[in-house]
Amino acid sequence: MFAEENGLHGDPRIKAISDAIRVVPHFPKPGIMFQDITTLLLDLKAFRYAVDIFVDRYRDKQISVVAGVEARGFIFGPPIALAIGAKFVPLRKPRKLPGEVISEAYVLEYGTDCLEMHVGAVQPGESVLIVDDLVATGGTLSAAIRLLERAGAEVVECACVIGLPLVKGNWRLNGVPLYVLVEPRLDDLECTL
Amino acid sequence: MLKISLGFHKCIRHLPSGNSEISLKLLTSFTPPVKQPTGALCFYPSSAAARTVKRFSNMAASNSDHNQGYTVAKDDRISRISSSIRVIPDFPKPGIIFQDITTMLLDPVAFRDTIDLFVERYKEKNISVVAGVEARGFIFGPPIALAIGAKFVPMRKPNKLPGAVISEEYSLEYGTDIMEMHVGAVQAGERTLVIDDLIATGGTLVAAIKLLERVGANVVECACVIELPDLKGRDRLGGKPLFVLVSST
Numbered sequence: 001m002f003a004e005e006n007g008l009h010g011d012p013r014i015k016a017i018s019d020a021i022r023v024v025p026h027f028p029k030p031g032i033m034f035q036d037i038t039t040l041l042l043d044l045k046a047f048r049y050a051v052d053i054f055v056d057r058y059r060d061k062q063i064s065v066v067a068g069v070e071a072r073g074f075i076f077g078p079p080i081a082l083a084i085g086a087k088f089v090p091l092r093k094p095r096k097l098p099g100e101v102i103s104e105a106y107v108l109e110y111g112t113d114c115l116e117m118h119v120g121a122v123q124p125g126e127s128v129l130i131v132d133d134l135v136a137t138g139g140t141l142s143a144a145i146r147l148l149e150r151a152g153a154e155v156v157e158c159a160c161v162i163g164l165p166l167v168k169g170n171w172r173l174n175g176v177p178l179y180v181l182v183e184p185r186l187d188d189l190e191c192t193l
Numbered sequence: 194m195l196k197i198s199l200g201f202h203k204c205i206r207h208l209p210s211g212n213s214e215i216s217l218k219l220l221t222s223f224t225p226p227v228k229q230p231t232g233a234l235c236f237y238p239s240s241a242a243a244r245t246v247k248r249f250s251n252m253a254a255s256n257s258d259h260n261q262g263y264t265v266a267k268d269d270r271i272s273r274i275s276s277s278i279r280v281i282p283d284f285p286k287p288g289i290i291f292q293d294i295t296t297m298l299l300d301p302v303a304f305r306d307t308i309d310l311f312v313e314r315y316k317e318k319n320i321s322v323v324a325g326v327e328a329r330g331f332i333f334g335p336p337i338a339l340a341i342g343a344k345f346v347p348m349r350k351p352n353k354l355p356g357a358v359i360s361e362e363y364s365l366e367y368g369t370d371i372m373e374m375h376v377g378a379v380q381a382g383e384r385t386l387v388i389d390d391l392i393a394t395g396g397t398l399v400a401a402i403k404l405l406e407r408v409g410a411n412v413v414e415c416a417c418v419i420e421l422p423d424l425k426g427r428d429r430l431g432g433k434p435l436f437v438l439v440s441s442t
Contacts, residue, residue, distance in 0.1 A: 024355035024356045027356070036356065038347060038375055041347070042378060044342060044344065048339060070328055071349075078332050078333075078335060078336055082301070082305055082308060087299045087300075088298040092328075095285070096328070098281040
């Protein structure tokens with residue numbers, strides 16, 4: 001669900017967040033309008049707003065784990081985890097995590113990729129929030145959900161700064177609700193950089 | 194001659210014997226931390242006034258011993274942080290002892306304390322940019338940036354940042370790698386911190402410093418959770434000071 005349709009209707013922070021995101025056309029390849037959150041990170045207020053909105057939503061939900069998807073999920077996940085007193089668990093590309101890991105493959109447009117999590121990072125029954133900067137096809141987040149469910153955790157929600165419903169009106173991914181602050185922009189609104 | 198890290202005022206007193214006594218005072222004021230520091234090396238003074246940190250003679254002093262004392266944190270919270278870091282032998286290859294900070298991230302108190310120690314040091318220092326090195330620098334940099342009111346600037350592997358970037362090549366043990374930063378992210382004269390989880394040889398941090406200096410930023414300090422002092426990365430930072438929480442030999 002979009003934040004604006006879920007309690008934050010008319011909240012000026014949503015527009016501030018959206019305006020702070022830079023759209024870079026044709027990156028990484030022609031036709032893709034890349035939603036660049038690095039300009040959000042340069043906007044002190046807007047970055048703070050994004051974290052605050054997530055923290056306010058998840059603070060009282062007994063979430064004990066925030067799992068962030070490498071690499072931009074590492075930027076948004078830890079501030080949320082710290083504020084709500086949860087563990088932070090990085091979900092990484094292959095061969096980055098030392099020691100014992102579980103791996104989950106997922107499909108890309110061309111080929112496959114793999115997401116890994118440490119064995120023992122998450123206990124069965126823990127309530128987990130997954131965080132990434134953006135949800136597109138949902139492939140990465142689906143892999144993340146599968147990893148956490150294989151460890152016996154319950155994924156409460158997936159939270160992203162930017163996203164769209166996966167198929168019209170469908171805000172669930174493998175049964176897990178998606179919470180998104182802003183939708184992708186297609187224009188080239190003047191931005192910081 | 195002793196090398197003194199930035200942030201201290203060096204007072205030299207010439208003694209009648211002909212030796213010199215050197216004392217160092219922390220000049221900046223901090224809001225008092227919750228826990229009082231213990232031990233002779235008082236890195237987090239409890240009062241806002243300047244306070245003598247340590248005295249030593251320059252007679253038989255060795256630079257490295259005294260240097261390290263000032264830029265490795267001393268605080269009651271350090272032992273919990275240090276114990277929370279997992280050591281994994283032979284990763285990523287035989288002979289390397291890997292310092293795994295993910296276990297510290299699983300201890301909310303240790304993770305919170307880690308961030309607090311950096312924030313206490315850097316708030317009210319007019320730092321406007323925290324630059325974090327991909328990927329583990331992305332975990333520590335943003336919470337620090339948010340707490341001290343600075344921008345967060347990711348320093349990334351090649352081809353990840355969209356739009357105009359500047360690139361810096363740096364050496365690895367075998368071969369080279371490239372680090373990139375967005376054009377326009379940092380303005381000339383901005384006071385900047387560079388953050389990563391660990392400093393080994395210092396190659397990555399040097400690349401980050403170079404990128405920032407190429408756009409005219411003022412790199413005030415490099416900060417890492419862990420230092421591997423035997424690899425002497427500290428000495429390779431072009432004179433930039435280094436602050437770490439844990440030193441691992």
